[in-house]
Amino acid sequence: MRIDVITIFPDYLNPLREALLGKAIERERISVGVHDLRDWTHDVHRAVDDSPYGGGPGMVMKPQVWGEALDSVCGTGAKGGPVPRLVVPTPAGRPFDQRTAVRWSAEPWLVFACGRYEGIDQRVIEDAATRMPVEEVSIGDYVLVGGEVAALVMIEAVARLLPGVLGNPLSAEQDSFSDGLLEGPCYTRPEVWRGRAVPDVLRSGNHAAIARWRRDQALARTYHRRPDLLEALPEGALDAADRAQ
Ligand code: ADE
Numbered sequence: 001m002r003i004d005v006i007t008i009f010p011d012y013l014n015p016l017r018e019a020l021l022g023k024a025i026e027r028e029r030i031s032v033g034v035h036d037l038r039d040w041t042h043d044v045h046r047a048v049d050d051s052p053y054g055g056g057p058g059m060v061m062k063p064q065v066w067g068e069a070l071d072s073v074c075g076t077g078a079k080g081g082p083v084p085r086l087v088v089p090t091p092a093g094r095p096f097d098q099r100t101a102v103r104w105s106a107e108p109w110l111v112f113a114c115g116r117y118e119g120i121d122q123r124v125i126e127d128a129a130t131r132m133p134v135e136e137v138s139i140g141d142y143v144l145v146g147g148e149v150a151a152l153v154m155i156e157a158v159a160r161l162l163p164g165v166l167g168n169p170l171s172a173e174q175d176s177f178s179d180g181l182l183e184g185p186c187y188t189r190p191e192v193w194r195g196r197a198v199p200d201v202l203r204s205g206n207h208a209a210i211a212r213w214r215r216d217q218a219l220a221r222t223y224h225r226r227p228d229l230l231e232a233l234p235e236g237a238l239d240a241a242d243r244a245q
Contacts, residue, residue: 001107001162004033004073004084005151006066007114008048012148021156024165033073040068049117058118066113066124074111074132083132084109087154088125089147093136096154098177100137104154105161112155114147180233182226184217212241219245 038046049059139150176183187198201213
C-alpha cells in the first residue's frame with residue numbers, strides 16, 4: 001500500500017518510521033511519503049491560511065495551495081492513471097471505526113490531507129471529489145489542533161491489518177471489534193502475582209471451556225462499557241448461551 005500525507009508539520013509524522021510501522025516500511029509492505037504543504041506556496045511568507053469569509057474567529061486554509069498540492073501528490077486525474085482515496089481528517093467528519101480501517105486496508109493508495117486552524121476551504125474537497133473518492137473523517141468527539149495525530153491513528157489502524165505487518169495475523173482477527181464485542185482480559189505468567197491468581201479455567205487445558213469463558217468475559221465487558229455495541233449487533237449474532245449471560 002502507498003500512503004501519502006500532506007501537512008504543514010512534516011516532523012509530526014516521524015512516529016510513522018518507528019516500531020511496527022517502521023518495520024512495515026522497511027519490509028516494503030507500505031511506502032510512505034510525507035509532503036510539506038508550504039512547498040506549494042508562491043509568496044515570500046509561504047502563507048497557507050487566510051481569514052474566513054463571513055467573519056468569525058480563526059483562519060481557513062487557502063484553496064490555491066491545497067489545490068496545487070493535491071494535483072501534484074494525487075495526479076491531475078489524467079485518464080487511466082491510478083487515483084488514490086483522499087482522506088481529510090476533521091472533527092466534522094464521519095466517525096472512523098474498525099470497519100473503515102478494514103475497508104481502507106484493501107485500497108492500493110491513501111492520501112491524507114491534514115488541515116490546521118479552522119479547516120480547509122471546502123471547495124478543495126469538492127474539487128478533489130470530481131477526480132477521486134474523498135472521505136472526511138473524525139477519530140472521535142473531541143477537537144485536536146490539526147489532522148496530523150488523527151492521520152497517525154488511522155494509518156496505524158489500517159497498516160496493522162495488511163498482510164505481513166503483524167507478527168501473528170490471528171491477532172488482527174481476534175481484535176476487539178472484529179466480532180462486534182470488546183475483547184476480555186488477558187493474563188501471562190506468573191500464575192499468582194501480588195496475591196492475584198490467573199482464572200482457573202485458563203489453566204484447565206479445556207479449550208471449549210476457555211472459549212466459552214472468553215466469550216462471556218467479552219459480553220460482560222461490552223455490556224458494562226459499551227452497551228451501544230451490543231445494541232448494534234446484527235440479528236443472530238448472539239447464541240442461546242450468550243443470551244443466558
Ligand atoms: N482534527 C481535529 N480534530 C479532529 C478529530 N477529532 N478527528 C479528526 N481530525 C481532527
